[in-house]
Amino acid sequence: MRQGEIIAIGSELLLGGRLDTNSLFLTEQLASLGIEVRFKSVVGDRLAHIAQVVRTASRRADVVLLTGGLGPTQDDVTRQAVARVTARPLRRHLLALEGMRQRLAAWGRIPTTAQFRQALIPSGADVLPNPIGSAPGFALTWKKTLLVALPGVPVEAEQMFTTAVVPWLAAALGSERRPARPVRPDRIERRLLHTFGLPESEVEQRLQPFVRSQKSVRCGFLASPRGVTVSFLKVQGGATARSAKKDGTLDRLVRAARKQLGRHVYAEGAETMEQVVGRYLARWGLVLAVGESCTGGLIGHRLTEVPGSSAYLDRVAVCYSNRAKVELLGVPERLIQRHGAVSAEVAAAMARGIRIRSQAQVGLSVTGIAGPDGGTPQKPVGLVFVGLDAAGFGRGSRVGAGRVTREFRFHGPREAIKLRASQAALDMLRQWLERVR
Amino acid sequence: MRQGEIIAIGSELLLGGRLDTNSLFLTEQLASLGIEVRFKSVVGDRLAHIAQVVRTASRRADVVLLTGGLGPTQDDVTRQAVARVTARPLRRHLLALEGMRQRLAAWGRIPTTAQFRQALIPSGADVLPNPIGSAPGFALTWKKTLLVALPGVPVEAEQMFTTAVVPWLAAALGSERRPARPVRPDRIERRLLHTFGLPESEVEQRLQPFVRSQKSVRCGFLASPRGVTVSFLKVQGGATARSAKKDGTLDRLVRAARKQLGRHVYAEGAETMEQVVGRYLARWGLVLAVGESCTGGLIGHRLTEVPGSSAYLDRVAVCYSNRAKVELLGVPERLIQRHGAVSAEVAAAMARGIRIRSQAQVGLSVTGIAGPDGGTPQKPVGLVFVGLDAAGFGRGSRVGAGRVTREFRFHGPREAIKLRASQAALDMLRQWLERVR
Numbered sequence: 001m002r003q004g005e006i007i008a009i010g011s012e013l014l015l016g017g018r019l020d021t022n023s024l025f026l027t028e029q030l031a032s033l034g035i036e037v038r039f040k041s042v043v044g045d046r047l048a049h050i051a052q053v054v055r056t057a058s059r060r061a062d063v064v065l066l067t068g069g070l071g072p073t074q075d076d077v078t079r080q081a082v083a084r085v086t087a088r089p090l091r092r093h094l095l096a097l098e099g100m101r102q103r104l105a106a107w108g109r110i111p112t113t114a115q116f117r118q119a120l121i122p123s124g125a126d127v128l129p130n131p132i133g134s135a136p137g138f139a140l141t142w143k144k145t146l147l148v149a150l151p152g153v154p155v156e157a158e159q160m161f162t163t164a165v166v167p168w169l170a171a172a173l174g175s176e177r178r179p180a181r182p183v184r185p186d187r188i189e190r191r192l193l194h195t196f197g198l199p200e201s202e203v204e205q206r207l208q209p210f211v212r213s214q215k216s217v218r219c220g221f222l223a224s225p226r227g228v229t230v231s232f233l234k235v236q237g238g239a240t241a242r243s244a245k246k247d248g249t250l251d252r253l254v255r256a257a258r259k260q261l262g263r264h265v266y267a268e269g270a271e272t273m274e275q276v277v278g279r280y281l282a283r284w285g286l287v288l289a290v291g292e293s294c295t296g297g298l299i300g301h302r303l304t305e306v307p308g309s310s311a312y313l314d315r316v317a318v319c320y321s322n323r324a325k326v327e328l329l330g331v332p333e334r335l336i337q338r339h340g341a342v343s344a345e346v347a348a349a350m351a352r353g354i355r356i357r358s359q360a361q362v363g364l365s366v367t368g369i370a371g372p373d374g375g376t377p378q379k380p381v382g383l384v385f386v387g388l389d390a391a392g393f394g395r396g397s398r399v400g401a402g403r404v405t406r407e408f409r410f411h412g413p414r415e416a417i418k419l420r421a422s423q424a425a426l427d428m429l430r431q432w433l434e435r436v437r
Numbered sequence: 438m439r440q441g442e443i444i445a446i447g448s449e450l451l452l453g454g455r456l457d458t459n460s461l462f463l464t465e466q467l468a469s470l471g472i473e474v475r476f477k478s479v480v481g482d483r484l485a486h487i488a489q490v491v492r493t494a495s496r497r498a499d500v501v502l503l504t505g506g507l508g509p510t511q512d513d514v515t516r517q518a519v520a521r522v523t524a525r526p527l528r529r530h531l532l533a534l535e536g537m538r539q540r541l542a543a544w545g546r547i548p549t550t551a552q553f554r555q556a557l558i559p560s561g562a563d564v565l566p567n568p569i570g571s572a573p574g575f576a577l578t579w580k581k582t583l584l585v586a587l588p589g590v591p592v593e594a595e596q597m598f599t600t601a602v603v604p605w606l607a608a609a610l611g612s613e614r615r616p617a618r619p620v621r622p623d624r625i626e627r628r629l630l631h632t633f634g635l636p637e638s639e640v641e642q643r644l645q646p647f648v649r650s651q652k653s654v655r656c657g658f659l660a661s662p663r664g665v666t667v668s669f670l671k672v673q674g675g676a677t678a679r680s681a682k683k684d685g686t687l688d689r690l691v692r693a694a695r696k697q698l699g700r701h702v703y704a705e706g707a708e709t710m711e712q713v714v715g716r717y718l719a720r721w722g723l724v725l726a727v728g729e730s731c732t733g734g735l736i737g738h739r740l741t742e743v744p745g746s747s748a749y750l751d752r753v754a755v756c757y758s759n760r761a762k763v764e765l766l767g768v769p770e771r772l773i774q775r776h777g778a779v780s781a782e783v784a785a786a787m788a789r790g791i792r793i794r795s796q797a798q799v800g801l802s803v804t805g806i807a808g809p810d811g812g813t814p815q816k817p818v819g820l821v822f823v824g825l826d827a828a829g830f831g832r833g834s835r836v837g838a839g840r841v842t843r844e845f846r847f848h849g850p851r852e853a854i855k856l857r858a859s860q861a862a863l864d865m866l867r868q869w870l871e872r873v874r
Contacts, residue, residue, distance in 0.1 A: 012659045012668065014464050014474055023479070027451050037451055038486055042460070042477035045657060049475055056493075073641045074648075075657045114638055132848075153660070155849055201551055204510045211511075220482060220512045222449045223590070231449065296746070297729075297737025300755045304733025307809055307851055309757070315765060316755035318737045324752035324795065328765065358761065372744055411569075412592055414744055 002173075004035035005061035007053050009068035009078050010152055011044035022067045022150075022157045029161055031190065033169065035063050045069060050081035058085075058145040063169065068152030070135040072114040078149055079120055079138070086142045088122040096127045096136040103134055128164035132156045139168050146172050189234040191254050195264040196227035196273070196427045203228045206260040214253060225412070225419040226273070227266070227427075230257065266430055273426045274302040280433035281312035281362075288429075289358035290316040291329045291350040293341070294368040294384065298422045314358045319350075329353035329365075342367050344385050344405045351387035352403070362432075363389040366425045368408075370417045382410040384421045386428050390436075404428065439610075441472040442498035444490050446505035446515050447589055448481035459504045459587075459594045466598055468627065470606065472500050482506060487518035495522075495582040500606065505589030507572040509551040515586055516557055516575070523579045525559040533564045533573040540571055565601035569593045576605050583609050626671040628691050632701040633664035633710070633864045640665045643697040651690060662849070662856040663710070664703070664864075667694065703867055710863045711739040717870035718749035718799075725866075726795035727753040728766045728787040730778065731805040731821065735859045751795045756787075766790035766802075779804050779816055781842045784824035789840070792826045799869075800826040803862045805845075807854045819847040821858045823865050827873075841865065 006023045027037045039060075043053045050069070057064045069078030083090045097119040104111050111134075118135045121127055128137035128148070133156040139148040148165055150157045195203055200223040207230065211219040220231040234250055258265050267276050281288055290299050290313075300316035303309050317328040322341055325331040330353035331346055339345040347367050355363025368384030375381035385407055392401025406428060410420045443460045464474045476497075480490045487506070494501045506515030520527045534556040541548050548571075555572045558564055565574035565585070570593040576585040585602055587594045632640055637660040644667065648656040657668040671687055695702050704713050718725055727736050727750075737753035740746050754765040759778055762768040767790035768783055776782040784804050792800025805821030812818035822844055829838025843865060847857045 010659070011655075011657050011670070012666070014460075014477060023451075038481065038483075039490065040451060040479040042479075044475065045655075046475075053476065071658075071660075072638055073658045075655070112638055112642075114641070155853065201509055201549055204551070205549075218448075218482075218512070220448050221508075221510045222447070223508075229449070233448070292734075292737075294741075295738075296741025296750075297734030297753050297755065298741075300729075300734025301732075301738045301855075304731075304735075304755075304757070304807070304855070305852055309733070310811075313733075314758045315761035316734050316753075316757075317765065318734065318741075318753035318755070320741070320747050320753075321751045327794070328752060328754065357764070370741070374747075415742055416592065418738075418741070 002035045002062045003060060004030045004037045004063040004065065005057040006030075006037055006040045007050075007057055007064065007066045008040070008042045008152075009045065009050055009066060010042075011046075011075070013042045013068070014044050022152065022154050025154070025158055026065055026067070026161065029166075030063065030065070033166070045075040045077060047077045047081050047084070050078060051085050054081060054085045054147070058143065058147070061145060063146045063148070065165075066147070066149045067157050070118065070137065070149060070151045072112070072118055072135070079122065082138075082140075082147060082149060083122045086122060086140065086147070088124055088140070090120040091123045092116075092119050093121040093127050093136075093138075095129075096121055096138075099127070099129050099136060100134050103130070126168060128160055128168065130156055130160055131163060132159055137164065139165070139172075141172060189250050191232045191250050192269050193230045193232075193254065193257055193261065193265055194227060194267040194271075194273075195230065195261055196266050196423060197264045198228060198261070199223075200228045203230060203261065203264075207257055210253060210256045210260070214249065217249060217253060225416045226423050230261075232257075263431055263434075266427055272302075272305075273423060273430065275306050277426050277430050277433065278303065278306045278309055278312060280430070282308070284433070284436075286362055286433075287312055287314050287358075287360040288362045288364065289314045289354045289360035291325075291354040291363065291365040292316060292318045293320065293325070293350070293366060294370040295366045295418050295422045295425070296320070296370075298418050299364070299366065299425055302422060302426070314360050315354070317354055325350065328357075330357060340379065342369055342379055342383060342385065344387075344407060347385035347387035348389070348403060348405045349387075351389035355389050355391060361391045362429070363387075364425055364429050365389075366421050368417070368421055370414045370421075372414060380409070382412075382417055384408045384410060384417070384424065386421070386425045388428055388432055390432065404432065439472045439499040440497060441467045441474045441500040441502065442494040443467075443474055443477045444487075444494055444501065444503045445477070445479045445589075446482065446487055446503060447479075448483075448512070450479045450505070451481050459589065459591050462591070462595055463502055463504070463598065466603075467500065467502070470603070482512040482514060484514045484518050484521070487515060488522050491518060491522045491584070495580065495584070498582065500583045500585070502602075503584070503586045504594050507555065507574065507586060507588045509549070509555055509571070516559065519577075519584060519586060520559045523559060523577065523584070525561055525577070527557040528560045529553075529556050530558040530564050530573075530575075532566075533558055533575075536564070536566050536573055537571050540567070563605060565597055565605065567593055567597055568600060569596055574601065576602070576609075578609060626687050628669045628687050629706050630667045630669075630691065630694055630698065630702055631664060631704040631708075631710075632667065632698055633703050633860060634701050635665060635698070636660075637665050640667060640698065640701075644694055647690060647693045647697070651686065654686060654690060662853045663860050667698075669694075700868055700871075703864055709739075709742075710860060710867065712743050714863050714867050714870065715740065715743045715746055715749060717867070719745070721870070721873075723799055723870075724749055724751050724795075724797040725799045725801060726751045726791040726797035728762075728791040728800065728802040729753060729755045730757065730762070730787070730803060731807040732803045732855050732859045732862070733757070733807075735855050736801070736803065736862055739859060739863065751797050752791070754791055762787065765794075767794060777816065779806055779820060779822065781822050781824075781844060784822035785826070785840060785842045786824075788824035788826035792828060798828045799866070800824075801862055801866050802826075803858055805854070805858055807851045807858070809851060817846070819849075819854055821845045821847060821854070821861065823858070823862045825865055825869055827869065841869065
């Protein structure tokens, strides 16, 4: 199996203020091309440091992917670093220049002197056109290692990987004459199962017998406020036709795991909770309305990250004041006085209120204490109530009608409690949507 | 200046599905202790690979910080990897065992066999207690390099860094007898200026004269949907008293930069847009209500990430349907029919409607097309209108009264358009709050 290495360039990635989302995307893409990423490095904007990392990576990897440091500003020195390491002086590349000019012209802009620097490419390198931004990438072969440089902006890097890097890598790898390494990339198979509602140790315990019996599969567990994700990884080495074929091991394993974890599995692969919920709502033609309190709009935000969500989401009322709960959701003032805004009774009234006012089929609500202040011994920070109220639909309009309220106690800082509460509410909705068929 | 290196452990970090947020926090913390992080590595859950990275890092760094791989599951092998590299066999550590037992008992739980593995620590290492989770960390000195291992869960790693790692490092560094390196850490000074509304090249152009004249300061630019962030970094080398003192260079530079960038600067340092907006609202005792459409709750979510936001946020109405806009915000149906839901007129009516209905002093609204579908030649994807409607307050209730509507055209995928739109709306509010005094 070929070795790949990713180098993310940018002092901001080291010094905080920005998350490196590119590497994750690129690792997955390389894996699907049969290139295993064992190491990833992050390095600042210093020419000497970048050069050092590029040298180390080139020694141990077949493919080195650099992201970042191709912009127009003085701290963008990736092209200089690659030029120095490979001893290929920078030249103004006409194709890169022309592409940049056209792109800027389409935006009604004229390239500045600084932007012209972006057309400097190590001599002999191939230009990778950037269909979105102004900075082109480049790729070259150096001492049998393939070096690819992409901009740091995630949207640009992702698009360029598909449109330019994949064909370039295919051509470069295909043209090699190294019989010891198969031209056709080996297969890496990976499966993800996302669960909610079980602690990590419980998930592992339930899967132990299956995982142990499969020596060729590596199993990983990852806990986050979104739940526990189980990954199954199978790398098929060798170049024979037999080993390169999928043998169904992972399919069987995933089926067995799903059985063990039952209703706690909410999604597979890259699908998110909000996509699953949206898929069910769209399939059954249901409309949803949400009344949020402590989650502050996060449920609405997550639901609307999914394209086409306007088909099944009518409205979200974030009621941070009691008055808003009364006015927007029709929660009886007395109920709040008697039980407090954070109570099962108010959660139920919120879900019912938003459903009736919006004429949606399903109402979902969350009320709780996100902290760090506002907790009491009786109602501590992290106490959250989720409510669901369904009008019923289908034959005789009674299918799926009903009400559910659940109490949760979450730990952690404010952001984690908000995220856990939003996940709990969406998961309750997901389970209801699965049962209701 | 001392060299630090961070190693993030976990196949999930390489293979996607999770962002490594720890490293950013740790880099900043180490920098504030005078330890410069030049390189960061990410490596999967393989013992041999982890050992390789630990060896490389130990050769070039004074302090190596490992995060992740300390959990109870089979794929957690960080302690084994460190034991192998340093040739210190794992021993059950009584302090670690007891701490874990107490923590779990407080949650009403008994440690499982798998969790007992977490009390295994390389012999001679110091235990770093984990006040939140079950896995303790550990620290040891190996061939003059300080090796520190922390859990991968961000909340735990962050808290442990402050409570356990800082004192351990201080003691370890203080007890060294190496006169060539000063015991007292040198100072690293870093400033961040966050701007919105100017392209990256324009920001750099405006700052060029100041940046060029300061050879001792490194200036970096970072563009994201939140705007362009400028960082100023000054590393003071040497061990003399003079150089270790802050000389005010950065203060002067930041003042000059603020002048050049004017109203586009919305925050400094770690402060976020939502914190700035919240600070102003709280200071002037104003209450805000928001009517969102294409941002889907993201503005509410961002505002409520700030502790205490319930003091100034009354409600957020996310109106994904036209009917919701009419019912919750009182937008006249005719207005929507005449101008369309995505129009300056509707944005203005939304801001006014939510303000009046909620009796808040300030109403903020967003309507637009987040895409990828729903665009037309006249109203393309990325077209966004932001509205602001203020009742006026203060002397005679006329201070700050007024209405603003602005049109934006954003590019990029759905998530980026939502984020840019939320930032544009909050920035409009921020500028209004700054002017209104």
